[in-house]
Amino acid sequence: MKQETYHDIIVIGGGPAGSTAATLLARHGHSVLLLERERFPREHVGESLLPFCYSLLKNLGVIEEMKKNFVRKPGVRFIDRDGTTSTTWCFDHIIKNETYLSFQVIRADFDLMLLKNAAKSGVEVREETSVVDADITTASDSVRVTSLDLTGQKTVHRARFLVDASGRDAFIGAKNGWRKPREELDRTSIWSHWGGVKLNGGLEEGLSIIIYMGREQKGWIWVFPIGENRITAGFVAQNSYIRDEQRKLKESGSTDWKRDLCMQELMQSKFVRELLEGSSQVIPMMINANYSYEVQNHYGSNYAMVGDARGFIDPIFSSGIFLSMKSAHLVAPAVHKQLTEGLNGENEMLVTAYKHISGAYNFVHRMIRLFYNPHSVTWAQAGADGVAHKAHESAMAAGHYMLSGDFFENYKKYDDFFAILEDPKHFQRYKKFVIDRKDFVKPSCHARWEDVFRDMVARDAERNAAFADA
Ligand SMILES: Cc1cc2nc3c(=O)[nH]c(=O)nc-3n(C[C@H](O)[C@H](O)[C@H](O)COP(=O)(O)OP(=O)(O)OC[C@H]3O[C@@H](n4cnc5c(N)ncnc54)[C@H](O)[C@@H]3O)c2cc1C
Structure with a gap:
């Protein structure tokens, strides 16, 4: 066993959740050690980003790099089983600034960019280093983590706080028996x-x-x-x-x-x-495989789970990276406050952060149940046939907000839209009075090729050459 290291914070995992949390905490002046099992770049599922990621990426200082490296995404089209009914949800319907153009990313490049950004912000990053044990029970204000590197060397690390961002491994949840599969979404x-x-x-x-x-x-x-x-x-x-x-x-x-x-x-x-x-x-x-689960006990006095380590529902709405990065943005200042001011009773800021985080995850879960409910109207049908009425239009705007990522602050506002989609009779009533407003339904988001693919031709050639060499 190698000598111990001491940091303010240890982060398990260098995906979007871990890199974001580590970067923000290092910027607050804390010493942060990030332990990542793989050597980046490594491929990963989850490649479509919601527009609400934009401000988070800007805050991390990587938005210009994003624009150079990745395809832009103006919206999403849901196509029904029949292959012909479809609804195209264009983010510019509700977002009137440049952030309506989101991103489609290659995760190998995206995650590497975020991890490098963490290192640049002062995070000590150790790749090819797996966390094999994490003890959060020794004291309420410290943790003991054991890592194993590729040479077979085990090292003990101590810190005041642990952020579990280990993705679907959900290290702390799995170790403590707090990770339960969601059978209905297996x-x-x-x-x-x-x-x-x-x-x-x-x-x-x-x-x-x-x-x-x-x-x-x-x-x-x-x-x-x-x-x-x-x-x-x-x-x-x-x-x-x-x-x-x-x-x-x-x-x-x-x-x-x-x-x-x-x-x-x-x-x-x-x-x-x-x-x-x-x-x-x-x-x-x-x-x-088997990727839907929930985890209990999301935080404690000396640890917090962010990203998929906190729970994972289903990726149908491309919400995972946004949920992960936004959670990290809410948790990091709360951890900073605790480490600088000490803990008297509960960390109220962390409690509030997790109220918002759980609200958002529950909301997305409701959207997902609706998607798989064979009796409700589908997201492919919801905007088809020119369904738009003054009252209904606001519900359709709610649909656009939901698909853009507005689930943290405003999820309670969207109940009416859910009521319409969940109850086909309700939806049919709207349809009867409302149809034929062709101006509402967009067959296309009309994004310009040069805005979407500007730098892609050269980047594609580089990426394909790298693949051929490997
Ligand atoms: C089929 C599918 C499609 C998806 N599509 C989308 C999509 O279009 N858009 C979207 O936003 N999301 C999508 N997602 C979800 C998205 O992949 C995740 O939500 C996102 O990657 C979560 O980021 P994270 O940082 O929490 O975890 P990860 O990105 O998984 O990162 C966790 C990191 O922790 C490391 N790690 C794990 N255990 C250890 C350990 N013991 N020691 C050290 N390191 C460890 C791993 O190597 C990994 O690098 C999809 C998911 C699936 C399954």
């Missing part, structure tokens, strides 16, 4: 990146495309443009379906069931079929 996804794709169908203007799948899968397909001719595409389905299909594929002689299953599901969509014709896969097939 999903798995399989995905990859393809190059040489001729972008169309909304991708050419940066839109995220989400396609509802049939009932059996209880899932959906995503297609996002992440380069001028590069996409990320994958599908999400319930675990029992994946298990059955895996068995069937193996019995029929498949030697690469993940790839075969991913292609089988993607090819069911005419839209994706046409898109992938003549393209080539540019990263290995990736799988993320």
Whole structure:
């Protein structure tokens, strides 16, 4: 065992949640040690950002780098199972400044940028160093963490506070038996990146495309443009379906069931079929299994969980990175206050932060239950047919706000919109009186190619060359 290190704060994990929390705490003048298991850049799922991330990225000082490196995203299109009914939600419907253009990122590059930014802000970053133990019970104002590096060296680290940002490993939750699966959302996804794709169908203007799948899968397909001719595409389905299909594929002689299953599901969509014709896969097939769970005891006197380590619901609304980074923005000042002023009783600021964080996660959970409810109106139908009425219009604006990420401060305001979507009868009543306002429904967000893909041509060439060399 190596000698002990001493810091104010230890952060487990260098994803968006960990990098953000570490950067903000280091900027407050604390000594911060960030321990990350992998060597970055490393690929990761979760590539579409909500517009409400914009101000957080600006605050971290990386917005100009973002603009140079990543595709811009003006909105999201939900396409129904029939392949024809769709609603395009354009963020400029409610956001009237430059932040309406969000981002589609390659996570290897995005996470590396945030981790480097943390190091630049004074965080001591140790990659290829796994946390193998974390004791939060020794005292109320200190923690003891053990790490293991690639040489097999174990080191003990002490700190006054621990931030668990270990993602879906949920280190503290798993270690203490506080991590419970959400059985009703037991999903798995399989995905990859393809190059040489001729972008169309909304991708050419940066839109995220989400396609509802049939009932059996209880899932959906995503297609996002992440380069001028590069996409990320994958599908999400319930675990029992994946298990059955895996068995069937193996019995029929498949030697690469993940790839075969991913292609089988993607090819069911005419839209994706046409898109992938003549393209080539540019990263290995990736799988993320069993990923919906909740964690209890999100914080204590000497620790706090942020990002997926605090809980993970379902990625359908591309909310994960925003929830993670915003949580880190709320938790960091509360931790700073505690470390500078001491703890007398409860940390009220942390209590308030977690009230907002839990409110936001519960709200997103409600959106997700609605998505999977076969009896409610889908996000693909909600804006179709020119549904717009003065009263309804404000509800549709609420839909845009929700899809942009307005869940922390304002989630209570959106109850009316939920009521419409949750009750098809209610929705039909609106439809009867309201239809035919064609001006409301946008078939396109009309984002300009040069605004969406400006620097992508050169970046794509570099990225493809790096992939070919690897
Ligand atoms: C199928 C799918 C699609 C998704 N799509 C989107 C999307 O479009 N948009 C979106 O915003 N979100 C999406 N998400 C969610 C998104 O991926 C996560 O919410 C986001 O990555 C959370 O960031 P994080 O920092 O909490 O965790 P992570 O990004 O997972 O980072 C955690 C880090 O901790 C490290 N780590 C773990 N354990 C240890 C340990 N013991 N010691 C040291 N290091 C450790 C890991 O190596 C990792 O680098 C999706 C998720 C899934 C499953």
